[in-house]
Structure formats: structure tokens, C-alpha cells
Amino acid sequence: MSLKKFALLSICCLIFSLPYAMSQHKAKYKAVYQLNSDDDKTIRNTLRNIKNALEDPRLKGKVKIELVAHGGGVTAYKKDHPYETLLKELQDKGVILVECENTLRERNIAKEELFPFIQYTPSGNGELIIKQKEGWAYVHP
Amino acid sequence: MSLKKFALLSICCLIFSLPYAMSQHKAKYKAVYQLNSDDDKTIRNTLRNIKNALEDPRLKGKVKIELVAHGGGVTAYKKDHPYETLLKELQDKGVILVECENTLRERNIAKEELFPFIQYTPSGNGELIIKQKEGWAYVHP
């Protein structure tokens, strides 16, 4: 590879990785939220709490949030429940929505029953532990 | 400024900042407590839990605690509720009592309805995330 080609490639790499690097730089704060209840009030409170954290003037544009549902919390992600709009609103703001696969197995729920934009983790509890080890704050609403 | 004046000023600064530095030094441990329930039993348990933590022989004189109320937790700080004595007792021991301003807005509550010794934070959830980032432990009673 000529020096010119190499230089060009380097510049391309730099340009394409820039937005990612910048978005990472922005997320000074990270928080993992736990949802383990099927109670409508608790689900709505949790989603509103996340919204409030995103809009806190001290955090705005500087916080990355992941919501981990396990146990009864799976209710929030089910197609036959009324939380799609609220969830999408959060996802549009960068919130990662994660469901515990142990819960699906224990409750005999197929992934097809959940909204297609949900992500999965082997165990919700494992996820809470790993994220904290990586420096994420933990909030149990 | 003469060297003499400068030396004098330096000494003054040192003397006045000493108690602060010492109090900071003492607080090896820091913990932020969350209160988001208006249930009397939960409120009393939370306040007693904080007291127990302050009196733990391993923490005594070495722990700084902040109580963050949001959602239903605002009840604990309202003048027309019976928690003033318990709160003042904790405040006398250095506990910071903080209320979420989002909650006040959402529930149409004026600051005048709360005890005058309460402090405020833009969002309770933001406060929980920021404090953990700064190394505070988090307890949800």
C-alpha cells in the first residue's frame, strides 16, 4: 500500500469513528434502571423517572441509560400491553431496553410476544452486576 | 502585596479551611438514600435505617448521608405530616435532606408547604445518578 493510500484510509477511519467517539465522550454519566414489577403504577413511574433523569439540566446530553426488566417487569415490554409509545419515546432518546432471558424461560414467554425493538440479556441480575462493575449507577424505582 | 501580608493571608486561609478539610476527611463513607413512597411504614423505616447506618460502629463519625425524596416520598417533608422531629434529629447528625423539584411541579406542591430546612435538586433521579458517579453508595430502603 502506498503512503498516499494509507493516509487516505487513516483519514476515512478517523472521520467515520468521530461521531461514535463524540457520542461516547458525551455520556459522562451512565445509569442502569431495574424494573421487576408488573404493577402499572410502578411501570409508569419507572419510565417517567428515566425521562426526568434524561432531562435533568445537569445530565442532559451527558447520560446513557439502560432499563433492565426481569420478573414481573417483562409486562412493560409485551405487545399486548399499553407501553409502546412511552418505550419508543425513551428509545428515541438513546435508552437501551433490555429483557432478561431467564424470565422468558421461567414464564414461558416467546420473544415474539415482546416489542421487536427490545434487546436481551442472559440474566437481568447478572446485567445489573456487570453494569455496576463497569461504573454505571444503579437505580431501583 | 507585601510578603508579610501574603504570609498572613495564607495562614488565615489555612485556619478557616481546616475544619472543613477535617470534616471532609472524616467522611470516608458517603451514601445517598432514596425515598419514593408515601407509605408511613416505609418512611419511618427509611429514617430509622439512616439512623442505624450513622450509629454503625464501623461508620460512626465517618459517614455522610443524603436523603433524596421524589414521587410519593415528598410526603415525609410536608409540614402537615408528623416527621419533623425525626427529620431534625437526622439533620442534627449531618444528614442532608433533599427534595426533587420535578415532583413539586408534577404534584403542584409549593416549597412553602415543606419544612424550611429542606434543600432542593432539579430531579431526584438525576441526583441519585450524579452522587453515585461521585462515589456515594446508594440505598433503596
Next chain:
Amino acid sequence: MSLKKFALLSICCLIFSLPYAMSQHKAKYKAVYQLNSDDDKTIRNTLRNIKNALEDPRLKGKVKIELVAHGGGVTAYKKDHPYETLLKELQDKGVILVECENTLRERNIAKEELFPFIQYTPSGNGELIIKQKEGWAYVHP
């Protein structure tokens, strides 16, 4: 002591401390669980959650867990309640089971009423704060 004796002693120390050092090395992740409810469903959920975390493929063999009971959570450790098998199963996998001594005093419960394999801490809340300071994740089921 001759040099030969000293060398022999050193080697023995090394050999005996090796398994301990290895087990410590393995526990890359540490988590402290809180149990402050006497509700049967909450107790069983908490114990199952811990089991799920232990078996998470990302954590298996690399996580150390401590369960701290205080307040109503003491119920899980009482001989006249049906959780012995579940608790022993967790203990066999290395889980440390700890009870708050403040709770025993407040509720007038003797240590003899709890299973003999339970350990004690001056205050459950203090324990949660200290463990987090030492880098343990915190989970409130």
C-alpha cells in the same frame, strides 16, 4: 531457624495460601443483595435472583455474592420458616448469608432462633454502604 527450615516453611505457606488466592482471583465480580421484606414472594424472588446471577454465563465462577437481611428480611433466616434448603443451596455455591444485629435487638429475636449457618453484621445498612465502598455492586430485589 536454619535457612533450610525457613525455605521449607515458605513453600508450605505458599502452597496453603494458593487455593485461597486463586478463589479470590476468580471473584472478579462482587454483589451485595438486600432483603428487607418478610413477604414470601419477595424472599423467594430474591433467592432465585441470586441463583440466576450465579449461573449467568458471563459471571459463572467469577462472582461473589452476599445477602444482607434486615428489617422484615430476618424472616428468611428463622428456623421456623421454610427457607433452609434454598439458603443452604446458595451457601454451597459460596453465597455469604448475613443478618443485621440491630434488627435482632429491635425485634427481640435471639440468634438461636436463626439457622446456625447465618453470619452477623452490626447493621445491615452499614454493611450495604461499606460493601459498595469496597467495589461491590448493590441489588435491591
